[in-house]
Amino acid sequence: MSTTDLSKTAILLIDPYNDFLHPTGKLYPLLAESIRDSNTITHMQDLLTAARAHKIPVFYGLHQPSRAGNFAGWKHMMAVHKSQQENYAFEEGGFGGTIFEGMEPDLGNGDVVVSKHWSSSSFQNTDLNYQLRQREITKVVLAGLTTNHCVEASARYAYDLGYETTLLSDATAGFSTQLKDAATELVWPLFASRVMTTDEFIATLGEPSEK
Known part of the structure; x- marks a missing residue:
């Protein structure tokens, strides 16, 4: 039997873009070590398979794509914006800005694909909180990219908004294994309701309903 109230639960999948996850992606070389060491892609896929089997909705928190004029007139660009502008990451309509197969x-x-974030948190300046509240979701399970940037920022925001927040330590990757491990082992436990592996989370779900 499930030990998780699935009627109140959603998966929050952050930035599963080709530019992060595919070997030809623009940012993949920066993540390759961490992806390999955590077997990230397999764990993300396992999570989605379990979510679909148990009818747990997946909310997609996606970064704004790169497009011509994205930052025209901006006076307060942060490092993340400058990096995206320089690399033209997550190109709109392009391979890198497409969700991994x-x-x-x-x-x-x-x-649900919510409105796209400009910086790190999938909640900031998006409709994610509104979409979750409309469905009376109170528990979110986070996975995706990157560990100590967008995933952690989204999880902290969820925590501050009162969601029960579970973070999956091996369904994520950082710009190095060291950074990923520091986040999942030292930082995440300070604020998350639970830090678990993907297999540990799936084990809480029990057998899928036959409905």
């Missing part, structure tokens, strides 16, 4: 939203599962 097999991780696409499934509307039949109740998945």
Whole structure:
């Protein structure tokens, strides 16, 4: 039997873009070590498979894509904006700005693609909180990229908004294994309700409903 109230639970999947996850992605070389050491892609795929089997909706927190004129007139660009501008990461309509194959939203599962974030948190200046509240979601399970940037920022925001927040330590990757491990082992436990492996989380779900 499930030990998680699935009617109140959603997966929050952060930035599963080709530019992060595919070997030809623009930012993949920076993540390759961490992806390999955590077997990140397999764990993200396992999470999605379990979510669909248990009808747990997946909310996609995606970074704003690169497009011509994205930062025209900006007077207060942060490092993340400058980096995106220089690398033209997550190009709109391009390969890098496409969701990694097999991780696409499934509307039949109740998945939701929320408005896109400009910086790190999938909650800041987006409709994510509104979309979750409309569905009376109170528990979020976070996975994706990158560990100590967008995933952690989104999790901290969820925590501050009162969500029960679970973070999956091996369904994520950072710009080095050292950074990823520092976040998942030292920082995440300070604020998350639970820090678990993907297999540990899936084990809480029990057998899928036959409905």
